[in-house]
Amino acid sequence: KKDVTYLLGILSSIPLDWYSRRFVETHASFFIINSFPIPRPDKNNTLRKRVIGLAGRLACPDERFSEWAKEVGVECGPLEEDKKQDMIEELDAVVAHLYDLSEDHLTHIFETFHVGWNYHAKLEATLKHYQHWSVKK
Numbered sequence: 001k002k003d004v005t006y007l008l009g010i011l012s013s014i015p016l017d018w019y020s021r022r023f024v025e026t027h028a029s030f031f032i033i034n035s036f037p038i039p040r041p042d043k044n045n046t047l048r049k050r051v052i053g054l055a056g057r058l059a060c061p062d063e064r065f066s067e068w069a070k071e072v073g074v075e076c077g078p079l080e081e082d083k084k085q086d087m088i089e090e091l092d093a094v095v096a097h098l099y100d101l102s103e104d105h106l107t108h109i110f111e112t113f114h115v116g117w118n119y120h121a122k123l124e125a126t127l128k129h130y131q132h133w134s135v136k137k
């Protein structure tokens with residue numbers, strides 16, 4: 001389950017979403033998805049473990065997912081909206097590190113993700129997490 005949760009975290013991130021939009025306009029086939037670059041760090045890698053923790057927790061909002069949560073080693077249940085958003089922003093930052101993106105790369109991704117979206121607060125929060133993980137890597 002941890003490998004699946006890791007993949008879920010990568011696939012749920014803005015860095016991979018941004019990349020995928022370079023190739024997909026209306027629908028994605030397995031042929032396209034299979035070609036997406038997925039970072040493959042060692043199973044003991046700290047960033048990989050954090051992706052699993054964040055994605056696992058975000059994917060377990062209620063008791064229907066209690067077995068999954070137990071297998072992945074995360075809590076299960078609702079999250080306050082602020083906490084949930086913070087975890088999403090941290091996930092984006094950790095995934096950016098796994099792709100070896102710089103702060104400039106991450107900023108470019110946010111600036112070009114959607115035309116007209118208000119990304120500034122989300123980018124600022126994500127960059128704070130990115131900087132935090134820059135020290136921990």
